[in-house]
Amino acid sequence: MARPEDHQHLHRHDHDRPEHTACAHAHDHAARAPLALVEAMELCKARGERLTPIRQRVLAALYSTHKPLSAYEVIETLASETDKRLAPVTIYRTMDFLIAQGLAHRLESRNAFIACPARHAPDELVVFMICDSCSGVDEVSSDRLGLALQDLTRQHGFKPQMRIIELAGTCAHCS
Numbered sequence: 001m002a003r004p005e006d007h008q009h010l011h012r013h014d015h016d017r018p019e020h021t022a023c024a025h026a027h028d029h030a031a032r033a034p035l036a037l038v039e040a041m042e043l044c045k046a047r048g049e050r051l052t053p054i055r056q057r058v059l060a061a062l063y064s065t066h067k068p069l070s071a072y073e074v075i076e077t078l079a080s081e082t083d084k085r086l087a088p089v090t091i092y093r094t095m096d097f098l099i100a101q102g103l104a105h106r107l108e109s110r111n112a113f114i115a116c117p118a119r120h121a122p123d124e125l126v127v128f129m130i131c132d133s134c135s136g137v138d139e140v141s142s143d144r145l146g147l148a149l150q151d152l153t154r155q156h157g158f159k160p161q162m163r164i165i166e167l168a169g170t171c172a173h174c175s
């Protein structure tokens, strides 16, 4: 069972453990998913929000993989569990809620969604490293980069609402 502090760790992949094979992070995810879901429910409750059954199932689908899922893939995943197909609009509305609660992110470059493994502020700079080979995504943050970006946007009088950088390339596992 994953320790609670594991969730503070921003990396999705466990590159540091050499005994792990390429598919290990997917298994890690499955193991930690129930705990993450319980934490998400507590978080919403504390905020007076409701993690409804549909929201729980969508979030569970995101927790079950280290890869970003499109709305269509979420529909397929949930349909394979219950034989019930949710409408895309339901998925998008659910994602809006999960993103607003800081439980998920939207990857613009992939038109897909991914669970957020960290409890960071909504306006904190987030960098996604997206692997073209395995589709794995690492979410990382950098105070230094955040400050540099703040300087840059201030210089130009620009007020960012979202501070997300998406990088495409090859992860440490695949290279």
Ligand SMILES: [Zn+2]
Pocket: 105, 116, 117, 118, 120, 126, 139
């Ligand atoms: Zn995040």
Ligand SMILES: [Zn+2]
Pocket: 131, 132, 133, 134, 135, 136, 170, 171, 172, 173, 174
């Ligand atoms: Zn990779």
